[in-house]
Amino acid sequence: MKGLPPVLITAIVLVLGFAACAVQFPNIASTRVVGNLLTDNAFLGIVAVGMTFVIISGGIDLSVGSVIGFTTVFVALVIERWGVPPLAAFLAILVLSAAFGAAMGAVIHVFDLPPFIVTLAGMFLARGASFLLSTESVPITAPIYSTVSDFALRMPGGGRLTAIAIIMLVIVIGGALLLHLTRFGANVYALGGSRTTASLMGVAVGKMTIKIYMLSSLLAGIAGIVFSFYTSAGYSLSAVGVELDSIAAVVIGGTLLTGGQGSVIGTFLGVLIQGMIQTYINFDGTLSSWWTKIATGVLLFAFIALQQGLVALARRPVTKSAGVAS
Amino acid sequence: MGNGLDPASPLLEVRGISKSFGAVRALQDVDFTLRAGEIHALLGENGAGKSTLIKVVTGVFPRDAGIVRLGGEDVAPRSAKAALSAGIATVYQEVNLLPNLSVAQNLFLDRQPMRFGIVREGEMRRRAKALLADFGLDIDVAAPLGDYSVAIQHVTAIARAVDLSARVLILDEPTASLDRHEVEILFRIMRQLAKRGIGIVFVSHFLDQVYEISDRITVLRNGRLVGEREIASLPRIELIRMMLGRELAETTSARAAASERPPREVCASFENYGKASYVAPFNLELRHGEVVGLAGLLGSGRTETARLVFGAERADRGQAKVEGAAVRLQSPRDGVRHGFGYCPEERKTDGIVAELTVRENIVLALQAKRGLHRPLSRREQDEIGRRYIRMLDIRPPDPERPVGLLSGGNQQKVLLARWLATSPRLLVLDEPTRGIDVGAHAEIIRLIRELCDDGLSLLVISSELDEIVTYSDRVVVLRDRAHVEELAGEAIDVGNILAAIAADSVAVALEAHT
Structure with missing residues (x-):
């Protein structure tokens, strides 16, 4: 399958890392810690799925962190100040964020602009808009928030699989199915291989670009709702830099930053690796939490170097021998 | 030599095509005729206008003047995609497929067999296998296309084009990066396709290969048509003279x-x-x-x-x-x-x-x-x-x-x-x-x-x-x-x-x- 070897390496890094942590702090190897890890990184896991689609298609989406921030503020204000029912607020923000992504995709395609610039503009736009709504943290007290926060599946060993962790897992599985089993997924890989060639082969490149950025923003909207459940508040400065964390998770998960190869499962493993490093630092207690960033940086560098190596290997001429009946 | 099926009926007719880029006249009043079931070589030195002619016929460039008829009907494709659906497929030297996708996905991209919104991977691979078997290829179709040699990538591109019901197949320098054995395989496939009535345009600068595979040739020079000949009655030195535009009698003076x-x-x-x-x-x-x-x-x-x-x-x-x-x-x-x-x-x-x-x-x-x-x-x-x-x-x-x-x-x-x-x-x-x-x-x-x-x-x-x-x-x-x-x-x-x-x-x- 596409991208399997890098994914295997990611999986091995995760297993070895987890084993090393467990040797030092035996308590880490419990469903309780794992459950918390999934809960703490639920929003990151959700945006990273969208980012995987974008990056495999050869693009990048820098706006997702800001979309999360905007979503939390929007949801908090609409529910708390205007008294709109939470479900209606959720629906509204999802439509809004999907439209935002579709607009970015359309601009990228129609004006043939680099996704980096367009989504950078989107990033400033969404962040600025959330400051316009409110510069202060708005607590959310709606009953649905405590209900959702209290809901959890008990795991053997006392761990809790929370609602937001379940949402993340469902999205990861759904994303994996969409990417690997559907025509849409195949077209995402095709775009990442070469836009020109894909278009020559009949792929509707414009529609695909719009749909891909729409998906990414929609997932960022869902991640924003999840983030508001996680913090029970809306704050315009929340999720700053999450776009970079999610890009890191995607790359550590074995997806080529240049597009064309990668997997959702790899991205999920990449999220878990970042969560694992964070957990280790919490357990240690003496390390600054910024060590998470340093460790992530080192891993990122290692994976990009590895990918370059694999790409160089793949560029060698004529490799596979073929049975040719003549 | 290939097989002409019905030499009387032109499959693709190009008449009076002209194309300029700014002040540069890339094509001037060029004619080209391709019959069903023939292999027709298109020859010329660098800048002769071969690529421009292909791109004008397949709609990559708009033409300034002239007509293109396919099977007797005027066609004016506006893009390579439109040309493909009209039945004119082009396989370029640098293969226009996606090396990161599997061979099967490349053959069936955007037309995969589906069930309940899910690509039927097994069915797709079975069909891909069967399609390639027609071309004498037995390979693992689930592997990425980029893992295979250029020859196999070419055959895959041709198979895709033919499966998309191409009637005219344009091969632009298909043999440039192939070894002798691979060229044999490609030629065998070209003859098979010609027998099925497909018209093949073969662009190449390897004259040995041109003589080996072609029925007729058309030579361009400096954007103009030099001539169209039956290959059997054309001595090699005459062909080279057509391409370089020099008369043997014309010898040196100032040296x-x-x-x-x-x-x-x-x-x-x-x-x-x-x-x-x-x-x-x-x-x-x-x-x-x-x-x-x-x-x-x-x-x-x-x-x-x-x-x-x-x-x-x-x-x-x-x-x-x-x-x-x-x-x-x-x-x-x-x-x-x-x-x-x-x-x-x-x-x-x-x-x-x-x-x-x-x-x-x-x-x-x-x-x-x-x-x-x-x-x-x-x-x-x-x-x-x-x-x-x-x-x-x-x-x-x-x-x-x-x-x-x-x-x-x-x-x-x-x-x-x-x-x-x-x-x-x-x-x-x-x-x-x-x-x-x-x-x-x-x-x-x-x-x-x-x-x-x-x-x-x-x-x-x-x-x-x-x-x-x-x-x-x-x-x-x-x-x-x-x-x-x-x-x-x-x-x-x-x-x-x-x-x-x-x-x-x-x-x-x-x-x-x-």
Whole structure:
């Protein structure tokens, strides 16, 4: 399958890392810690799925962190100040964020602009808009928030699989199915291989670009709702830099930053690796939490170097021998 | 030879096609006729208009005038995609498929068998396997296409095109990167398809292959139709004459003086020098005050030889010597260090920096040679600029004018000046007169002679045989990426060069048929 070897390496890094942590702090190897890890990184896991689609298609989406921030503020204000029912607020923000992504995709395609610039503009736009709504943290007290926060599946060993962790897992599985089993997924890989060639082969490149950025923003909207459940508040400065964390998770998960190869499962493993490093630092207690960033940086560098190596290997001429009946 | 099914019915008719890019007329009133079930070779040198014709027919470029009829009906595709759905498929030398997708996905992209919104992977692989089996290919269709050789990628592209119900299949240089065995496989497939009534346009510069596979040929030169012939009744030398546009009777005139100078000392020599699947090993001696011409058809290994000599490409065998001392030429830097200069064919992309001024372009190579820590002062730059503008008569004589605003001939002179400023011992010129008007043409040739009289050693590539004959002291003839003949003195004339290009291949072709 596409991208399997890098994914295997990611999986091995995760297993070895987890084993090393467990040797030092035996308590880490419990469903309780794992459950918390999934809960703490639920929003990151959700945006990273969208980012995987974008990056495999050869693009990048820098706006997702800001979309999360905007979503939390929007949801908090609409529910708390205007008294709109939470479900209606959720629906509204999802439509809004999907439209935002579709607009970015359309601009990228129609004006043939680099996704980096367009989504950078989107990033400033969404962040600025959330400051316009409110510069202060708005607590959310709606009953649905405590209900959702209290809901959890008990795991053997006392761990809790929370609602937001379940949402993340469902999205990861759904994303994996969409990417690997559907025509849409195949077209995402095709775009990442070469836009020109894909278009020559009949792929509707414009529609695909719009749909891909729409998906990414929609997932960022869902991640924003999840983030508001996680913090029970809306704050315009929340999720700053999450776009970079999610890009890191995607790359550590074995997806080529240049597009064309990668997997959702790899991205999920990449999220878990970042969560694992964070957990280790919490357990240690003496390390600054910024060590998470340093460790992530080192891993990122290692994976990009590895990918370059694999790409160089793949560029060698004529490799596979073929049975040719003549 | 292929099989003509119904020679009377034209499948694809192109009439009176013209196409200009700005002031450049790329195609003028070109006709082309393809019959169902024939393999039709489209030939011509660089810039003859083959690619433009293909792109106009397949809708990549809009046409200025003319009509295209497919099966008797006018068609005017606006894109390659539209041409494909009309039934005209093109497979380019650089395969237009996606190396990161599996072979099966490449064959069925955007038309995969589906059930409940899910791609039926197993069914798709089964069909892909069956489709490729028609072409004699038995490979793992789940593996990424990029894992396979170019030959297999080509066959996959052809299979996809044919499966999309193509009636006209255009193969643009399909054999350029294939080995002999792979070419056989491709040819067998082409004959099969022709038998099924598909019309195949075969663009190639390998004449042996053209003779082996084609039924008819059409030759273009300088954007015009030269002729359409049955291959069986066309001697090879006649074909080459059509492509190069020279009459055998037309021989030399102005070269008498050149050949009668005493032999000079060797400037650089190459023994058994070559690179696998690039240029066959060759021996070449370049002397001071001597012009060596490289003649041959497009793709015969002329530019490849030049790049090896300069160090732009690394040789994997043989020995290079400069002034008798063994040297290693690993990179263009090495070439420059040993006093070599190289003016490539693609002036616009590889040579001049259009935004910089004449002066800046001239001092570029000299500055690079000196290193950044020893900058040329502005006064030195001005002086060098003025000297070469005067010496080469660059017009207008303004050192501060951006080079992009100069005519082609004057750009070429600026390039020459750039290398002359480094006081080279050897200068390699690839098509120095291409795209230059007639007046400037003569001037460049005069310059080549003058430089040579000053003791410089020159290696010049040109498709213009008259020109090569005029200034060369020796002419090396290349064919199929090998040096096949070296002519000197009285033996240098257009007829002998043509004969050398053609002769050997006749023997090879005869061999192949017995």
